[in-house]
Amino acid sequence: MKVLGIESSCDETGVAVVDTEQGLLAHALHSQIAMHQAYGGVVPELASRDHIRRVIPLIHTVLSQSKLTLEDIDAVAYTAGPGLAGALLVGASVAQAFAWSHDLPTIPIHHLEGHLLSPMLADPVPEFPFVALLVSGGHTQIMQVDGVGQYKLLGETLDDAAGEAFDKSAKLLGLPYPGGPHLAKLAEKGDASVYDLPRPMKHSQDLDFSFSGLKTAVLTSLRKLEAEGAELSEEQRANLAASVQAAIVDVLGYKAIKAVKQSGLKRLVVAGGVGANLQLREFLSKEMAKLKGTVYFPPLNLCTDNGAMIAHAASERIKAGLTDLTNKHYDGSVRP
Numbered sequence: 001m002k003v004l005g006i007e008s009s010c011d012e013t014g015v016a017v018v019d020t021e022q023g024l025l026a027h028a029l030h031s032q033i034a035m036h037q038a039y040g041g042v043v044p045e046l047a048s049r050d051h052i053r054r055v056i057p058l059i060h061t062v063l064s065q066s067k068l069t070l071e072d073i074d075a076v077a078y079t080a081g082p083g084l085a086g087a088l089l090v091g092a093s094v095a096q097a098f099a100w101s102h103d104l105p106t107i108p109i110h111h112l113e114g115h116l117l118s119p120m121l122a123d124p125v126p127e128f129p130f131v132a133l134l135v136s137g138g139h140t141q142i143m144q145v146d147g148v149g150q151y152k153l154l155g156e157t158l159d160d161a162a163g164e165a166f167d168k169s170a171k172l173l174g175l176p177y178p179g180g181p182h183l184a185k186l187a188e189k190g191d192a193s194v195y196d197l198p199r200p201m202k203h204s205q206d207l208d209f210s211f212s213g214l215k216t217a218v219l220t221s222l223r224k225l226e227a228e229g230a231e232l233s234e235e236q237r238a239n240l241a242a243s244v245q246a247a248i249v250d251v252l253g254y255k256a257i258k259a260v261k262q263s264g265l266k267r268l269v270v271a272g273g274v275g276a277n278l279q280l281r282e283f284l285s286k287e288m289a290k291l292k293g294t295v296y297f298p299p300l301n302l303c304t305d306n307g308a309m310i311a312h313a314a315s316e317r318i319k320a321g322l323t324d325l326t327n328k329h330y331d332g333s334v335r336p
């Protein structure tokens with residue numbers, strides 16, 4: 001079966017075609033980052049309007065890349081949530097209109113399930129069961145994944161997500177949105193040992209996280225430097241960026257490895273935008289090697305939001321028999 005997937009939960013319009021047998025056939029993405037940058041963050045109304053502009057041309061792009069026509073598509077998957085309500089509605093409406101006009105089933109996909117299964121789009125493909133560290137702009141969770149649709153939440157953030165901690169700290173450092181990759185770049189030139197930032201909940205008994213205190217600590221460090229008078233030097237900014245990154249990676253890495261040890265499993269999967277962070281990748285690769293285990297990441301370009309992960313999650317659900325392919329009710333399920 002050929003599944004068209006549409007992602008429109010936030011600031012990327014992503015479309016892809018996945019074949020249940022052959023895997024990913026094509027994917028295309030339009031990022032709205034440049035449009036939102038002037039505002040320092042995502043403007044929901046602008047996001048919705050841009051999804052409307054982009055989604056149909058992107059569908060044409062993936063069809064032509066995969067040498068298919070609309071008539072070749074067997075099911076239409078879309079991100080049902082969580083995400084921005086207006087943005088989600090664009091993807092859901094286009095998916096349902098297309099499915100209705102071609103008498104096809106629609107497959108609503110949970111955005112996090114898309115991220116969670118996205119490492120399966122890389123080579124080698126992780127086998128079930130595995131522990132997953134899901135780190136995006138909106139979520140930070142540790143899960144045990146026993147199979148498609150079999151997810152057990154082991155821990156999560158009690159306040160800010162890891163991506164949010166990167167983004168908010170980056171904003172304080174005057175870096176453009178989305179801050180994570182910019183902060184990581186600045187951190188390359190910095191010394192992480194200069195600022196001793198807190199590692200909130202690192203040694204708590206559970207597998208939960210808390211990142212809101214980190215942002216306050218960054219603000220306090222900045223205020224102290226500003227009070228000293230002189231303008232912040234590039235070196236100080238880089239050192240602070242490196243210290244922030246080290247603190248986030250330290251807590252994420254420590255708890256992910258703790259979860260792996262507790263589970264007795266040898267496979268760790270990292271997914272979501274923060275999974276693109278090279279320092280996190282390096283830390284987890286080393287620690288998993290010590291445990292004689294393996295860590296799996298999505299391809300770098302599929303860490304952040306994309307249509308491939310949505311079409312892929314739908315394809316996995318079809319193969320696992322978890323999808324009602326007779327569903328032609330088009331109930332518009334969207335869960336912001």
Ligand code: KG4
Nearest residue numbers: 136137138163180181273274276277304305
């Ligand atoms: O998964 P994603 O695209 O969107 C959500 O579903 O939230 O993740 C976006 C998040 C942002 O917070 C962004 O700053 C962060 O991922 N991110 C990074 C890196 N690349 C993206 N954070 C740290 N280092 C990176 N290289």
Ligand code: ZN
Nearest residue numbers: 115136304305
């Ligand atoms: Zn996402």
